[in-house]
Amino acid sequence: MVTPNSIHIENNLLFEQVLSYLQQGKGVFIPIKGGSMRPFLREGDKVLLKSIDPNALSRGMIVLAKMDGRWLLHRVVRMDQKIVSLAGDANVAIHEMVAYSDIMAVATTLKRAGKEYNLNDKWRLCLGMVWYWMRPIRRVIRKLT
């Protein structure tokens, strides 16, 4: 009659629910699927999402954004007047360009193996950006290996 965990909810449906909780001012833990944010976020991790004022955004933050009907949890790497560029940590080339209004939430806390980490302390934001700036080197390494 009741089955815990292990049910798969389609992304759009899941994030519809997430959005409605965010709008109520609640934080929402979601499980990480896929490896687009490796090595910083891994499958099996959970992150806490909270809604965010666009003015409070900064580079290095990991945000939930909707782009062309697709949901992304990627890192903010560049902020222009109207456009925010996002990048997956595992990716060495691609950026996603979104409007400020497409950014639905920011990941504030990482839960891994029972421990919690603040994703938005200066050190972690900085580390995320350094990893991003290493893209050219990572590209070369990827080709060599």
Added chain:
Amino acid sequence: MRHVGNDYMIVDPSQDMVDMSTVFNLNDSAAWLWKELEGREFTKVMMIDLLMERYEVGKEQAEVDVDKLVEIFEKYKLLK
């Protein structure tokens, strides 16, 4: 409880946080029962009566089902 796609789902709304990685999936009859009883105190007898009224099952079957359901609810701490 929310209706998500074709499923009914209970999310544990602990304090100001919702954990979407521990959600519970209910079938139609369990979902219907949950909806009937949501927000009020209830007993197993009430649950059995409700099931018998709605699904035309015998008392014995209803008792067995309710016992199972309550056991699961308690196991995952879904009841106050």
